[in-house]
Amino acid sequence: MSDQQSRVAGPPTKHQLALMIWLCVFPTLTVINVTLSDWLAPMSAVLRTFVLATIAVPIVIYGLMPQLHKVRVRILTIRSNS
Template sequence: MSIRTPAGTTRTIPAGPPSRHQLALMIWLAVFPTLTVLNLVLGNWLSTLGPLPRTFVLTTVAVPIVVYGLMPPLHRLRARLLHPAADT
């Protein structure tokens, strides 16, 4: 959100941290498609592994994708949705 100061300058106020429910939704929106794609792409190779190694491989690949690739854009999207006037 942007506000005008008395000096006429514009200052941006951050959206603040997401609520527990917002964060849960954002994580679900990032994790579900990531795991779906990984299972489709690596499914044949993963099917030869046992449950523990399969889970290890999936989490080793999925966590960095979610944390570094998907969550930052989701946080920006949330901020734009909460404060649409800040875009102008």
């Protein structure tokens, strides 16, 4: 990310960050739930939640959120240059 893009975009607001997290977390949990539904079914709700969070959090934090931040910066940079 260039210095100019950083200045244009700045950090996300609380509302933008909440939306970005939701956009990453909901589909990730849905895919994991559907994919592992047979394996997760016999587990208690607490254990199932622990397994889902253990798988989903690294995917969201290290895989999806950085990509979504880049998309956000590109969108804001394009808007500011228009």
